[in-house]
Amino acid sequence: MDVSRGHARTPRRLLPLTAAACAAALVGGCSADGDAPVRERSTQAAAPLAANDLQDDYRAVIKNVLPSVVQIDAANSLGSGVVYDAAGHIVTNAHVVGQEKNFEVTAATGGQPVTARLVFSYPEQDLAVIRLTSVPQGLKPAKFGDSAAVDMGQIVLAMGSPLGLSGSVTQGIVSATGRTVSEGRTGGGTGATIGNMIQTSAAINPGNSGGALVNLNSEVIGIPTLAATDPEMGGGSAAGIGFAIPASMVRTVADQIVKDGKVTDSGRAALNITGRTVLDDDYEPAGVAVVEAPANGAAGRAGLRPGDVIIRLGDTDITTITSLSEALASLRPGDKVTTTYVRGTATRKAEVTLGEM
Known part of the structure; x- marks a missing residue:
């Protein structure tokens, strides 16, 4: 699959039932006056009530989280970010900041742009942290959720600035977890391979990158980063397939950058080699040739050396x-x-x- 840039189960709300209605639901057809079954009438009434409850949930989440989402304007790109702390640190994607050092940041709820500077970019995980020179009133840090609790079928909202439309919200579900996805280098991509990503049906479009994927508890559970592309559509986005970096990895990377100004412990495995893809006699990819394998690296210590071709891990x-x-x-x-x-x-x-990246 090509990609491009872009279990906290919420309890179901139960509607109150009178004793008579409960009895009708159990016996399936009794009524107080012998007319139409009570169950049928209560079911018809419950549908719009349930829809209104879900709509109220959406509105509450948007009200809670949108003040934590920003638009990031760089010289050659536009994306989104999430307010990480009260000191004005913003977490976003590395491909949003690119090679830039200075940015203009605008709150999703409006107001004047504020300048920000890059703290550190970590392309290997496609994450970066920038810091506002001043923190506008009303901007608040986001609440990050538990990635381990994210489950398929969970309702989520994606917030950001798709196509420059600041403060936009799309809705979907978590359609899969634990995806490993490789990002291309074209169009400003970092070429990163990212594990344990959240797949979502919420629309992820250019400009959503770096924004917030949020559950109905108003918690950020991921950073929208990639949208799948369909080669048969000329590389256009495949509808309903987007990917977000899980909150656990976002916190791991951002905490290190905020504290130390860089990533000191990636938590990512490596063979510690420089390699290149090799082709067989039919010009098909056939393995990875070791170009460099330092003696103190993982592969070097195990006896691999330049010229070896890795065919299985x-x-x-x-x-x-x-x-x-x-x-x-x-x-x-x-x-x-x-x-x-x-x-x-x-x-x-x-x-x-294995060593560390």
Whole structure:
């Protein structure tokens, strides 16, 4: 699948029932006056009430979270961001900030733009933190939720500035979790391979990147980052398939940047090699050739050296640099993994203790 930039279950609200209505629901057809069943009338009445309740929930979430969402204008790009703390730190995507150092930030609720400066960009996870030179009144830090509690079917709202339309909100569900997605380098992408992403049906369009994916508890559960593209549509976005970086990873990266001005512990596994994709005799991708393998790196310590071609990592076939990155995205530094590689005409295996990116 090509991509481009862009269990906190909320309890169901139960409608109050009178004793008579409860009895009617149980026996399925009694009524006080012998006319139409009470159950039928109460069901018809419940539908618009339930819809109104959900609508009220949406409005409450938008009122709570939108003051924590901003539009970020850089010299060559436009995106969104989420207020991280009261000191004016804003978390966004690395591909939104690009190579820029200075930005104009406008609250989704309106007001005059405020200048901001880059604190640190971490393209490997497509995250960045910028800081406002002054914090406008009414801007408030977002509340981040528990990524581990996110589940399929959960209703979510995406907030940001799609196509420059500041303060826009789209609605959908969590359609999958645990996705590993690779971002292209075209159009300003970082080329990052990101694991454990949230897939959502909420519309993610250019400008949504860096904004907020929010549950009905008014918690940010992810940062919308990518939208799937359909090659058969000329690279246009595939409707209803977007991806967000989970809140747990956002907090891990942002906390380090705010505290230390950089990422000091990525938590991401690496073989510590420089590699390139190689082709077979039919010009099909056939593995990753090791270009450099420092002796103190994970692969080097396990005996791999330049010229070796990695063809398997654990149970995963490796054909390209991207497939290697995706395999590593599901692992952690310190994990031991059997690496299959070709040296000359011989196929060999080595147990590699993974390093850190």
